[in-house]
Amino acid sequence: xxxxxxxxTEETEHMIEKNGAKETETVLSxxxxxxxxxxxxxxxxxxxxxxxxxxxxxEPQEGEVKIRVKACGLNFLDLMVRQGNIDSPPxxxxxxxxxxxxxxxxxxxxxxxxxxxxxxVAFVNYNAWAEVVCTPLDYVYNMPDDMTFPEAAAFSMxxxxxxxxxxxVANLREGMSVLVHSAGGGVGQAVAQLCSTIxxxxxxxxxxxxKHEAIKxxxxxxxxxxxxxxxxxxxxxxxxxxxxxxxxxxxxxGKGLGxxxxxxTYILYGSSNMVTGETKSFFSLAKSWWQxxxxxxxxxxxxxxxxxxxxxxxxxxxxxxxxxxxxVVEKLFSLYNQKKIKPVVDSLWALEEVKxxxxxxxxxxxxxxxILDVEKSPTPLVTFVFVMxxxxxxxxxxx
Amino acid sequence: xxxxxxxxTEETEHMIEKNGAKETETVLSxxxxxxxxxxxxxxxxxxxxxxxxxxxxxEPQEGEVKIRVKACGLNFLDLMVRQGNIDSPPxxxxxxxxxxxxxxxxxxxxxxxxxxxxxxVAFVNYNAWAEVVCTPLDYVYNMPDDMTFPEAAAFSMxxxxxxxxxxxVANLREGMSVLVHSAGGGVGQAVAQLCSTIxxxxxxxxxxxxKHEAIKxxxxxxxxxxxxxxxxxxxxxxxxxxxxxxxxxxxxxGKGLGxxxxxxTYILYGSSNMVTGETKSFFSLAKSWWQxxxxxxxxxxxxxxxxxxxxxxxxxxxxxxxxxxxxVVEKLFSLYNQKKIKPVVDSLWALEEVKxxxxxxxxxxxxxxxILDVEKSPTPLVTFVFVMxxxxxxxxxxx
Numbered sequence: 001x002x003x004x005x006x007x008x009t010e011e012t013e014h015m016i017e018k019n020g021a022k023e024t025e026t027v028l029s030x031x032x033x034x035x036x037x038x039x040x041x042x043x044x045x046x047x048x049x050x051x052x053x054x055x056x057x058x059e060p061q062e063g064e065v066k067i068r069v070k071a072c073g074l075n076f077l078d079l080m081v082r083q084g085n086i087d088s089p090p091x092x093x094x095x096x097x098x099x100x101x102x103x104x105x106x107x108x109x110x111x112x113x114x115x116x117x118x119x120x121v122a123f124v125n126y127n128a129w130a131e132v133v134c135t136p137l138d139y140v141y142n143m144p145d146d147m148t149f150p151e152a153a154a155f156s157m158x159x160x161x162x163x164x165x166x167x168x169v170a171n172l173r174e175g176m177s178v179l180v181h182s183a184g185g186g187v188g189q190a191v192a193q194l195c196s197t198i199x200x201x202x203x204x205x206x207x208x209x210x211k212h213e214a215i216k217x218x219x220x221x222x223x224x225x226x227x228x229x230x231x232x233x234x235x236x237x238x239x240x241x242x243x244x245x246x247x248x249x250x251x252x253x254g255k256g257l258g259x260x261x262x263x264x265t266y267i268l269y270g271s272s273n274m275v276t277g278e279t280k281s282f283f284s285l286a287k288s289w290w291q292x293x294x295x296x297x298x299x300x301x302x303x304x305x306x307x308x309x310x311x312x313x314x315x316x317x318x319x320x321x322x323x324x325x326x327x328v329v330e331k332l333f334s335l336y337n338q339k340k341i342k343p344v345v346d347s348l349w350a351l352e353e354v355k356x357x358x359x360x361x362x363x364x365x366x367x368x369x370x371i372l373d374v375e376k377s378p379t380p381l382v383t384f385v386f387v388m389x390x391x392x393x394x395x396x397x398x399x
Numbered sequence: 400x401x402x403x404x405x406x407x408t409e410e411t412e413h414m415i416e417k418n419g420a421k422e423t424e425t426v427l428s429x430x431x432x433x434x435x436x437x438x439x440x441x442x443x444x445x446x447x448x449x450x451x452x453x454x455x456x457x458e459p460q461e462g463e464v465k466i467r468v469k470a471c472g473l474n475f476l477d478l479m480v481r482q483g484n485i486d487s488p489p490x491x492x493x494x495x496x497x498x499x500x501x502x503x504x505x506x507x508x509x510x511x512x513x514x515x516x517x518x519x520v521a522f523v524n525y526n527a528w529a530e531v532v533c534t535p536l537d538y539v540y541n542m543p544d545d546m547t548f549p550e551a552a553a554f555s556m557x558x559x560x561x562x563x564x565x566x567x568v569a570n571l572r573e574g575m576s577v578l579v580h581s582a583g584g585g586v587g588q589a590v591a592q593l594c595s596t597i598x599x600x601x602x603x604x605x606x607x608x609x610k611h612e613a614i615k616x617x618x619x620x621x622x623x624x625x626x627x628x629x630x631x632x633x634x635x636x637x638x639x640x641x642x643x644x645x646x647x648x649x650x651x652x653g654k655g656l657g658x659x660x661x662x663x664t665y666i667l668y669g670s671s672n673m674v675t676g677e678t679k680s681f682f683s684l685a686k687s688w689w690q691x692x693x694x695x696x697x698x699x700x701x702x703x704x705x706x707x708x709x710x711x712x713x714x715x716x717x718x719x720x721x722x723x724x725x726x727v728v729e730k731l732f733s734l735y736n737q738k739k740i741k742p743v744v745d746s747l748w749a750l751e752e753v754k755x756x757x758x759x760x761x762x763x764x765x766x767x768x769x770i771l772d773v774e775k776s777p778t779p780l781v782t783f784v785f786v787m788x789x790x791x792x793x794x795x796x797x798x
Binding site: 087164168169171253262263265268269270293294295296297298299300301302303304305306307308309310311314315319321324 | 486563567568570652661662664667668669692693694695696697698699700701702703704705706707708709710713714718720723
């Protein structure tokens with residue numbers, strides 16, 4: 001069982017600012033067994049909209065599994081959610097987080113498939129960043145015995161997305177070449193490892209220079225993220241590459257398409273440029289999002305090119321493709337058991353350290369995945385100073 | 400050796416109208432062993448721009464194979480070429496035709512890989528509709544022993560395109576569904592046969608009603624080409640299909656994309672709407688061509704969709720992917736030898752009957768492939784009357 005975080009502010013009732021109005025959120029009284037700690041996003045905006053509080057313990061409905069969470073994954077997407085910079089954003093307050101690992105604590109009525117105590121990894125449509133989460137059976141998978149909880153939380157979104165993009169959207173085969181941006185990030189490292197399972201695949205990666213020493217063995221050619229990677233790739237491979245995985249936005253779509261070899265595939269899988277400084281307004285972000293260059297199918301025809309979009313969350317939660325994802329998870333666990341892939345964990349953070357963790361991913365400081373370790377206590381003094389700093393600079397940014 | 404066509408007008412020199420100016424084309428004198436019959440397109444336009452004449456016998460350069468042609472394939476693309484309705488059209492006069500089968504007659508200097516007398520099928524960058532053709536080694540493949548020359552000429556473009564679209568651009572697997580337009584045409588029949596090599600693939604096809612009886616066993620669900628196929632497909636499969644193969648144009652791109660299931664692939668592989676009546680001007684065609692609806696990558700991202708273009712000729716002759724195509728040809732010959740696929744030949748036509756053949760493909764009268772049989776003599780009377788009719792109506796159309 002997760003220990004209680006003594007550092008949490010135990011509120012029985014507290015006020016949340018939302019759309020300029022005050023709203024009352026009821027939580028159970030401290031010490032009640034029917035409550036749990038969770039990260040709350042009180043409204044869209046900066047880091048100051050996040051904090052840890054207690055919430056009512058969720059109970060599983062029919063078809064759901066109740067999981068005692070051990071570790072949660074933190075993704076770029078969570079920063080976009082925090083800023084409200086996603087399509088059809090949900091209402092706040094909300095508990096962020098789309099993936100976690102933990103132990104099955106209960107099952108809904110008439111629900112079979114897992115035993116109490118099973119070690120599992122799960123996708124959740126929000127609410128993952130908490131001590132306990134309930135999610136439908138279809139999104140829960142038994143973990144390999146050798147996999148740690150942080151590894152499992154680092155594994156789910158990044159490896160499933162990387163696998164589906166490389167092998168289901170594109171058709172990665174022997175001798176092909178792949179360009180991946182943010183090669184040091186969670187998806188980047190998953191892509192690099194999956195490429196290494198196929199003979200003679202060349203991986204071109206971009207990453208901040210300070211990461212190069214750490215990740216140079218995982219990719220074939222590594223470029224600084226600020227240089228003109230188009231020229232660098234063309235110097236090495238004048239014909240271009242077979243697959244471009246692009247988590248950037250707008251102006252880079254054309255660059256990525258231009259780098260494709262005939263029959264090559266460009267995949268837009270997210271948009272990390274959408275999360276820029278704390279100073280950028282939502283509207284300036286939304287504007288760049290919708291100004292992404294459109295593509296003429298005739299040009300694709302003449303050049304024999306493929307353009308694809310990939311959103312794992314939409315696939316899971318809007319488009320009901322759990323069965324297909326489950327098959328992919330099983331293939332990936334098999335590769336893990338054969339020791340062909342291994343999730344890279346950048347660092348572990350307490351729930352109370354979520355702001356520092358988000359700042360690190362925002363600043364692209366990470367190599368591999370950031371994990372919220374639910375049982376971890378924050379380092380008190382450093383955290384305090386850091387949080388104070390963030391709060392004060394966050395206030396300024398949003399003035 | 401091909402017999403000489405006694406019905407050919409034997410000119411020693413003749414005038415060709417081109418861009419309003421007169422140009423002299425030199426051909427060798429009648430009876431010279433160094434000449435051959437060929438279909439000539441004297442300028443872009445209607446059927447009256449085509450005729451059979453004698454031309455100088457081509458001789459193979461280093462790296463080329465000289466082929467005594469037995470059969471040539473006729474494609475919708477040839478109609479677009481005739482109208483000049485392609486990107487960067489070549490200069491006229493020209494000999495049309497991109498594929499043929501025949502017997503190796505000679506090899507260029509220092510050129511190895513085939514023996515004199517080998518039965519081969521070949522891609523040619525124009526010039527296929529002739530008694531003899533020379534083409535680089537990389538575009539020539541030995542035919543299976545059991546394959547006839549018409550089958551081979553019916554095989555090359557259609558099956559290679561269908562295979563690459565289904566298995567290399569898309570990723571056809573067990574249980575998937577495919578929508579193909581013009582299911583009765585050469586590519587349509589190749590798609591249907593290749594889908595039948597994978598378990599549990601559902602094929603939706605559109606075709607003119609009069610073809611339904613003939614092709615109903617080759618596809619799972621068949622719709623009339625004039626009805627709203629979107630509604631018909633959705634009645635049977637509300638979620639849509641995994642692969643849409645579209646040889647249509649403009650307004651249908653959005654319809655095709657809308658029919659895709661998540662992770663589905665839309666492939667634009669040509670544009671048969673571009674070849675409409677003889678009355679339409681080049682500019683009205685070009686206009687519809689460039690007005691094809693553009694695609695927003697963000698929409699692809701949100702909907703998990705893939706859009707691709709496929710042009711086999713560009714792949715072969717502009718993008719140098721002969722090696723990849725050769726591998727595909729070998730796989731297809733293996734399927735042929737296992738009797739899993741068999742090209743459907745609609746009809747055989749003499750070179751002198753090329754106009755009637757083109758009219759038939761234009762009117763969508765064919766089921767399977769139209770073949771020019773180089774050794775066939777035209778049916779004299781019918782041909783004469785028909786050609787006279789076409790000439791007179793062709794003149795009217797272009798007034």
